[in-house]
Amino acid sequence: MFETKTLASYIVSSKLDKIPDDVIHEAKRAVLNWVGCAVGGSGEPAVDTAIRALLPFSGKPEAGVLARPERFDPLYASVINGISGHVYEYDDTTPMNYIHPTPPVASALFAYASANATTGREFVHAFLMGFEAESRVGNAVYPAHYNAGWHITATAGVFGAAAAVGKLLVLSTQEMIWAMGLAATQASGLREMFGSMAKSFHAGHAARNGYLSAVLAKAGFTAGEHAIEGARGFAAVLASEYDLSKIATGLGEDFQIRYNTYKPYPCGIVVQPTIDGCIDLHRDHHPAPDSIKAVRVRVAPLVLDLCNKRDIRRGLDSKYSIYHSAAVGLVRGKAGLQEYTDDAANDPLIKRVRERVSAVADPSITEDQSRIEVDLTNGETLTRFVEESLGNIRRPLSDAQLEDKFRDQSVPRLGRAQVDRLIDLCWRLDELENVNTLVEATQ
């Protein structure tokens, strides 16, 4: 009945010194991981195109954007940060709701903090409030909402950005309720856009709209006060089934960021176990590409729902293809950024193997698993069952692995010395006097 108010009131009254150290550390892991993604993605055509289109509309250029020289007002800076940080498909995931939780929240917060003096402690606290808000809204409507075709990173993310920026703007509970309402009524983002630039725009759009919601609410712009639970509110309208008890249960104790995971490969989360298995087969057997006759993959049904792209011509498409992902694992023994470029998408060796991959949805296989069989021309069949994919909640990337991932993405753009400094700033995020130091270190 009052879930919106409960959530708003928690965000407003939360104190950082009540939040356990492991939660703070996970916030820094999430930010580190995402800053790396944003630096890596910042040179992509989607970012260039958006900057070209939006720069003429920007307000006062008070905010830097991550890893770019252009400056914007903080609302547009949120959009650009969002595109940069999501375009590589390398960001974090909370598997209980399939949200990529850091992009919408961090995109807005870095834009805010670049234009408004913000300490590291304020930033981390606001980040955790945003993470909690979007996760709980997402938990309440997942899976029906996601299965219907909503890009939940965007639709829940807008609540996260509103909560986070609203925390920094020191909204009252009444204002935070309005901010939640304004966020709910701007929640949008369709899975139909996957594979196009519009997908990464979703993260920026959610960041910006959430930020705007907090700004409007602070000025006294009113909204419906039952945004989440109302009869015509977010849950009822955007999900055929939902469980509102997930908004409040354990709030302030069961921090959702503890369930965050980080992808080892820059593509759809659900193809990651298949890549693990194909890389293992490459390492153990070195099958020559032209010796591969057929590849059969058994995966969870959601994999084919999300990553069933067959007609691959561009790197962006290849990120949503179980066929391409299996092929790069088998052919190259790795699946890094270079395996999801336009070049890789059109590499004849990869293409040849990709065309021989078939995939079957098997409800007995979990989303962390994959069963792979590779028939070779010599009559041999290689098999592999991946029980837990790397990066999942029970096999998390270590801090050192997160740093490696960060370096892979950002050294080509910034050089090793600057990247080392940036990694250090991320680990010391909660000690920074002004978070803009970190934004500037990406530029």
Place this chain on the structure above:
Amino acid sequence: MFETKTLASYIVSSKLDKIPDDVIHEAKRAVLNWVGCAVGGSGEPAVDTAIRALLPFSGKPEAGVLARPERFDPLYASVINGISGHVYEYDDTTPMNYIHPTPPVASALFAYASANATTGREFVHAFLMGFEAESRVGNAVYPAHYNAGWHITATAGVFGAAAAVGKLLVLSTQEMIWAMGLAATQASGLREMFGSMAKSFHAGHAARNGYLSAVLAKAGFTAGEHAIEGARGFAAVLASEYDLSKIATGLGEDFQIRYNTYKPYPCGIVVQPTIDGCIDLHRDHHPAPDSIKAVRVRVAPLVLDLCNKRDIRRGLDSKYSIYHSAAVGLVRGKAGLQEYTDDAANDPLIKRVRERVSAVADPSITEDQSRIEVDLTNGETLTRFVEESLGNIRRPLSDAQLEDKFRDQSVPRLGRAQVDRLIDLCWRLDELENVNTLVEATQ
């Protein structure tokens, strides 16, 4: 299968000289009606609050907004125009889909035309393309989409704004398809917000996001190409039932603006027949407010779904109350802007009668009808059956009645001489060399 492409291709290739005169005239009626609403609404607190919140974020102040001295970049000007033009609840309605069609399209177009030299012919043509696009998207998903709780003016309106601005930006068909995709993925707006400032924000939000969609598409920002019909596209995700044949059938011949209607009263469209009947009873019987013992109203079920507000303290709430609307008709014999203010909401005479009104949903009553019974203390019962409400498609407001409505709203803000000039400019819209003349005449 290719509805998005069909619609995009029609908009791109349409020529104004192929559009019949009655359609052009209806476009001018729609614009006249809406400009009056925007002038009237431009001093409301929702507009002041949004201006205060958004002005610090505006880009170059190249665009005027209707009836205000502040200047914005054209994207924010779209937002402000949208709030001004919708806040009075006095705008137009297409009853086949319950869209208020002019606000999102005209808000974006006037913002564009204020910053970019645009002839009246270009404006009218773009307006009609936007009107057609949003109407057809709305027709395809109505009523399931609306009944689910979507504010269809916003969710369909974003397509209209994208089409209209896209027409002026001379998008190619490919770019228009992307613009439709970017519009679809930003489509949002919940009926839960009705009665708050967020409702009128929806019109501005749709205008701005549609405008932005066209700008991004023009720059080459890509989107999914089956925005409307795709498996995870607008229709499938935002409506449990839909009919895609309504996108293309009669396109270019059966212009949807022919079905447009204009409200005589500044409140929810569905309470208008009840107001008609109560005004008639006042005129014919002059019942003293304290002689009214009970008022029974039988109305179409949608009326109670939309306008069932009982606890009325503010003017904004009263616009969604069948009880308040019946009471003002009976007590004051009219239902103009003065009957939906905070003062009217708290008028003891109105309040007394309002508390005596009961309403029953009756599926045998159409949305243009109302059956009213008023019990008086002397034992008498007054009755009235309204068969066709004023302003509906079969009893349209005349051009002169639209002018009267325009004057009612705008003379208090602009004075009679300027209003006469503005009305003249609206009727000559298609002859204007630069539509900014009209924007300036509102200021």
